Amino acid sequence: MTTDSSAPILSVRDVNKVYADGFRALNHINLDIRRGEIFALLGPNGAGKTTLISLICGIVKATSGTIFADGYNIVRDYRAARAAIGLVPQELHTDSFESVWATVKFSRGLFGKSPDAVYLEKVLRDLSLWDKRNAKIMTLSGGMKRRMLIAKALAHEPAILFLDEPSAGVDVELRHDMWRLVRKLRTQGTTIILTTHYIEEAEDMADRIGVINQGELIVVEDKEILMRKLGKKQLTLTLRQPLSRIPAGLNAWPLTLSDDGHALIYHFDAQKEESGIAALLRTLNQHGIDFKDLRSRESSLEDIFVSLVHQSKQEQT
Template sequence: MSNDPIISIRGVSKTYSGGFQALKNINLEIRRGEIFALLGANGAGKTTLIGVICGIVNASAGSIIADGHDTVRDYRAVRAAIGLVPQELHTDAFESVWATVSFSRGLFGKPPNPDYVEKVLRDLSLWDKRDAKIMSLSGGMKRRVLIAKALAHEPTILFLDEPSAGVDVELRHDMWRMVRELRANGTTIILTTHYIEEAEDMADRIGVINKGELIIVEDKAVLMRKLGKKQLTLTLRQPMSEIPSELDAWALTLTEDGERLVYSFDTQEEETGIAELLRRLSEHGIDFKDLSSSESSLEDIFVSLVHQSQGAQS
């Protein structure tokens, strides 16, 4: 992966008729060869932003450079560089799988390449359905066809807009295996997903959008380290009614039954503090029979960021 941006978004806003502002001054650079996950609730602006980059939606302000081309002035060159898997299942109902994928390749002026089309269909477990009419396929199979069509012209940038919505576990595994292979071969992938664990597993960087505003963009590992929380839970040998005031510095909480102490701390904090806490507990005659630890998931961080953003906007 390179730090060289393949997509540069500068001051992009989108206001629809009626005054609804779907995007608010978005500034973002997506690195060549990375997997970038854009997270946000329904209506946050994810699909609108993808639409603007792909030229499906006209921005009200700002500019975008994709793979070295201005998305407005060099629209054809930009679209040739981009593959898009939309949320909606738009397919050519009466065409065969082979015909519609081959046609998608030809739309971008690519010469016929049956070997490549076959590879894509095999990778997506569509080879056995190559002669089937699309109208006869299940929803999950139609989703696979959309992915095949998006890959037909060998794009350098691939957008996956909620690709896991309504699909089976097998397709999800096929899809993410293919995504990893594409990234290994240099394709830049931008995905939106409701399955935050997928973003946690797949993405190099995370962006969170809320009510049209990009509230954070960060390397996934840095984000988890900066904003994650860890918890140490101590199961006490004897229940307590209250925490001694001498332990206030650790911001401990006591469960309602008085049987467990919970110590929450930032992942950036030195965990040597735990040793000091345990020493102080011993000094106060507080003994424990078990301890366990846990840490925030990306979903916890996402929910926290959105709540903070909403609080700042209110």
């Protein structure tokens, strides 16, 4: 285990994955994950998210490059590296005829950990599975099975937890419980790496965001910095009297007119000073344009994600 708290807990260096048919699933991936952070890896279907996780967890072998988990090379020191990782996969793979308790107990022993009934009870209680500890997995609901996978991944007390689409098939209440647990794990020092199609969850949970598309990491950035850098703001002014066109004197402003002419829409960078709005309103007044309402909206992480992926596709074609 790495003793330097400033060193990345996970380090991916120039990793490539090319399959026998020539398909390049990952292309020169370089990524450092900070100890104790929640990192969201976003990307469209087939972008390479699950492939990258599979490489880090030793399920798939990289064509080239090196990966270190908690200071251990995942090829040379496979057992030690894998013991530092807990994986919650997308698919529900586990022995359906075993009980919940037997499954988490076996998983802990599989990684060479001594029995610890107190710890396993805590994990199951945190996941609202304690009452189901003697139930066979085949009898659990889909949401409970998803929780079961998380309990199994946590059984050996990993320093790194991968959550690959953890919200898939989980209802809203269970999802909220799950994210409360994730936050609690982070406060206890566990590093969380998640993939999700619910981008609003990544916006709410993550410290940093990575976006992958067609096997390439196109951005890795602190969430707040990413939102400031790439976010846009939109001010919509509902007019008292509709316009047929934008007056020539307003051409210098980045304005668009709604289709029905009842609203002017002003677009500006989120990181720029908003004092320009006051100047715009004065200019509208000078042109005799009055408004009865104004609403502002800031880009969401989903807006930024869609824009990044679209731009990446254009650059790669």
